[in-house]
Amino acid sequence: MIERAIESVLFRSRWILAPFYVGLVVAMLVLLFKFGAELLHFIEGAISASESDIILGVLALVDLTLTCNLVVIVIFxxxxxxxxxxxxxxxxDWPEWMTRVDFTGLKQKLLASIVAISAIQLLKAFMNLDKGGMSENTLMWLVIIHVVFVGSSLLLAWSDKLSSDKH
Known part of the structure; x- marks a missing residue:
C-alpha cells in the first residue's frame, strides 16, 4: 500500500512540469515583442542601410525565429x-512531427537548432568585424564555440546511432 502511494505521488509529480511549459509560452511572447521591435527597427533603417546592414537585420530576425522554433519544439x-x-x-492543421518526436529526436532537434543559431551569431559577428564592433579574439572564441556545438551534435548523433543499432 505504501509502495502504491509513493508510485502514485511520483507519477502525478510529472504535472509539476506543466507550469514550466506555460512559462516557455510566455517567453515566446517576449520573443515576439523583441521580434516586433527588431522588425520595426529594420524597416525604419532600410532606406539608408547598406547591404551588409540589411543582411544583418534579416539575420537578427531569422535568429529570433529559430529561437522561437526551438522553444516550440521543447514545449510540445x-x-x-x-x-x-x-x-x-x-x-x-496539427503538424505530424509533434506526436512522433521522442527524447532522442528532441535532443537532435535541439542541438541542430543551437548549431543554426550559433552559425547565425557567428555570421553576424563576421559581418560586423569590419565595423570595429568585434575583435578578432572574440570572433575566434565564437568560432571555437560553434565548432564545439557542431562536434557535440555529431557525437550525440553518432552515440544515438550506436545505441539504436544495439537495440
Whole structure:
C-alpha cells in the first residue's frame, strides 16, 4: 500500500512540469515583442542601410525565429514525453512531427537548432568585424564555440546511432 502511494505521488509529480511549459509560452511572447521591435527597427533603417546592414537585420530576425522554433519544439516534445499525450484529433492543421518526436529526436532537434543559431551569431559577428564592433579574439572564441556545438551534435548523433543499432 505504501509502495502504491509513493508510485502514485511520483507519477502525478510529472504535472509539476506543466507550469514550466506555460512559462516557455510566455517567453515566446517576449520573443515576439523583441521580434516586433527588431522588425520595426529594420524597416525604419532600410532606406539608408547598406547591404551588409540589411543582411544583418534579416539575420537578427531569422535568429529570433529559430529561437522561437526551438522553444516550440521543447514545449510540445517535452510535454508529450514527460507530462501527458496531446490528442491531435480535433486539430486539422496539427503538424505530424509533434506526436512522433521522442527524447532522442528532441535532443537532435535541439542541438541542430543551437548549431543554426550559433552559425547565425557567428555570421553576424563576421559581418560586423569590419565595423570595429568585434575583435578578432572574440570572433575566434565564437568560432571555437560553434565548432564545439557542431562536434557535440555529431557525437550525440553518432552515440544515438550506436545505441539504436544495439537495440
Amino acid at each position: 516534445s517535452g510535454y508529450e514525453n514527460f507530462v501527458s499525450k496531446i490528442d491531435p484529433a480535433g486539430h486539422p
